[in-house]
Structure formats: C-alpha cells, structure tokens
Amino acid sequence: MAADEQKPILPTPPSPQHGLLLTALFILSMGDAVEFYLAGILTPAISCDLSLGETKYGALNVLFYAGYCTGSLIGGLVVRKGGIRFTILCDLVATVVVTIATVLSHSATVLLVTRYAMGLLVGINWYLGLAYWKEQCREPDLAQKGVFLYILSFSFGIMTLILYAYFALAAIGWRVFFVTCAVPFHLISFLLLLCYRDTTAEKEVIEKDKECPGAVQEDYSFTKTDILVTGLGSCLMFGNIAQKYGLITLLPTVYQEDNIALDENSENCNIVYGGQFLSMVVIHGIGPIMAKGLSYYLLRVYNNSLQLMTGAVLVKLFVFVAITTLPLSPTPRDILFGFVKAMTTAELLLFWIYQTEVISVNTVRTSSGMIIEGISGLGPLLGTTIVAVLPVEACLVFMTSVGALEVVSVLMLLLVLK
Secondary structure, eight states: OOGGGOOOOOOOOOOHHHHHHHHHHHHHHHHHHHHHHHHHHHHHHHHHHHTOOHHHHHHHHHHHHHHHHHHHHHHHHHHHHHOHHHHHHHHHHHHHHHHHHHHHOOOHHHHHHHHHHHHHHHHHHHHHHHHHHHHHOOSHHHHHHHHHHHHHHHHHHHHHHHHHIIIIIHHHHHHHHHHHHHHHHHHHHHHHHHHSOOSSOHHHHHHHHHHSTTSSOOOOOOOHHHHHHHHHHHHHHHHHHHHHHHHHHHSOOTTSGGGEEEOTTSTTOOEEEOTTHHHHHIIIIIHHHHHHHHHHHHHHHHOOHHHHHHHHHHHHHHHHHHHHHSOOOHHHHHHHHHHHHHHHHHHHHHHHHHHHHHOOOHHHHHHHHHHHHHHHTHHHHHHHHHHHHSOHHHHHHHHHHHHHHHHHHHHHHHHHTO
16 A cells, blocks of 8 residues: 555554663664774774775775675565574674774674675664664554654664764773674663563464474465565665765765874874864754654654655755765855755655655565665665775766656656555
8 A cells, every 4th residue: 555545644552561671772773873983983093903904995995885785685585593582682682792892803804704794684683673673562543653763773873983983082092982882782682682572473473383383374465566665776876875975975974084184103092183073963963853854753644655755765865966066165064965965865764764664564575674774784785985096076966866766656656655
C-alpha cells in the first residue's frame, strides 16, 4: 500500500517496555554515530602517533565504509540464525572488544583491520536497531515516533562526540578518548536490551525451529512493491549517503589540516582545534536536528512521507546546482553546504518512515532494509574517494549527478507506487 493511502495515524500511549526499548535503541544509535565520525576526528592524531603514510591515512575511513557495506549485506543472514535482539547483543559485545583492540594497537596493519571490523559491526547493528523497533511496536503512531527518535539520536551522538573532542581530546590523547567516547554507549544499550522483555516470542520461535527444523516458516517472499521499494530505495539512499559523506570530507571542519595543530613532540600527538568548531557543531549537529524535527512535524500534519521526501530531494538538487554553477564566496557556499547536509538527514528520516509504511511484513522489511543499507554503503566509499582525488569543482559535479539519480528514483516511486 502506498504512503498516501495510509489510514490516519492515531496517538497511542507507550508502555514502560516500549520506553525501555526506545531508550536502549536511542543510545545504540548515538553509539553508532560516534563510531561513524570517530575516525574522521581522530585520524590526524592516529596518523601522527603511528606514523601512517598517506595511503594508510586515507584507508582508515575507506576500510570502515567497506566493512559497513559488508555488515549490512550479511546482517540479514545472521538475523535468520539468531533473531534481531540476540544479534544486536552479540554485536555490541564484539564492538567493545574491537574498540579495546583498536586502542591497544601500536601497528598500522592491526589498526586498519580493526577499522574494517568496526565498520562491519556497525553495518549489522544500525539498521537492525531500527528494524527491531518496527518489529516490537506494531501501532503506527508509536512506530513512526520511534523511527523519528532513533534517527534523531544519530545527530545527538555526533554533537556529543564533537563537544567531547573539543574539550577533552587534547588533554587525554586519542587512545583514552576512543575508549571513553564509544564504549559507554555500547555497554549501556547492551544492559538495557538485556532488561527488555521481547514481545514477539522470538526465543520461542527459534527454539521450536531447533526442535523441529522447518516447522516454523517465516515469510521472506518479496512482492512486486517490496522489490520496487528496495531497488529504488537503494538508488535513493546511495545518492543520499554519497553526498552526505562526500560533504563531510569536503566541508571545512575542525579536523582538516588547516584547522589542526599537531604537537609532533607529544607522545599522544595531541590535537589543538582551530576556529571552525562552531561551524562543525552547526553543520553536523544543530542543522540536522532542526531539519529532522521540521520534517517530522510536516509529516504529522500532511501524513505523506513520499511527497515530503520528493520535495526534499528536489530542493537539495536545486541547491547543489546553485553551488556548482554560481561564483560563491566561501561563507555563502559553506552555508549552502550546511543546508544540503541538513536536507540529506531529513530525506533519510522520511525514507525509513516511508519504508515502514509500505512494507508491512517484518521479515521482508528487515531483509529489504539490510539490502538498502548494504548498497547505499557504497556511497561513502565512492563519495570520500572522489573528494580525495578530484578537485572541488569535480566533486560538486559528482554530488549533483547523484542528486539527479535521487530525483529519478523518488519520482519513479511517486509514479509507480502512487
């Protein structure tokens, strides 16, 4: 059923168990946001400490995104064996282990391996957190609120990371910062999920299947609509995330060379941040939070996620064309970059709400989401690589091109699934 055919969403009071689950997943998403942005902030200090060459320096982020693609694609297979909750719990434990291995490493090779492993683990658990909420909360109103808060928490995680880095990184060094920034989120969400009582009798289904293999048959068959949403959604999210992480690399953030002073004589290669800290907070934190909040408000008013998403994609493409073609000075260009970054996060929110509305079977929706996440994970690989090797003008042309791909994808969704 298309989004514009959905029945009006009625308010539903959350239960204490729903509140516990949402808190656990909120913290889980914040932890994943920290992992996404952590390497970018720490790369200069890590490179200085371990004397990484230019190739290995760039490989830190590339391997993380490569692991993310792999994790997203294999996550669906892992879930079928142990269920969503069990998979997330195991993933969180493994994440803490990999974090500890990272900070204990004094070898560039080991560090590169742990970054790939961390990307793989985040690729598995980020969408599974979203899928678990959708599975546990069938009421449309609560499901929509949960998706909004889960995706909103990602921006809060980024802001927490930036603030903590600004005030503490230079004093404690990258190794202590790495542990104290990432591990608490993973441990708290792990403990809260342990306390949560699964409402889908997931364990019972798994046990029955063990006693009599094949007795419990779950529906993994995709309808034509499911295939279209998965295929076009993959194209849409590929363009979205390619732009998002391309912009992160392109924007004048505090971890770029001209805004960082490294103390080469320090054991920890401490970082002294430059004057772009406020810009980073606004572009990566406050702007996306406001954009998501406004998108959710408009969704509650108009109740049509697909049309709102179409509008966001079209506006974003128009701004990219303006940035690419107009002779802008650095300040107006940075403002427009920040606007585009905010619009990418609003589009992301609206898409996952739309996917929840259109695909009703939990198992199919989870498989669809993991496929979309896996394919869209190629976006950061391509976006960051292009930004690294091409001049700014060519990067803007690339981002405008993938924006056009998004427009085609969302218009096809609008026409085919109206």
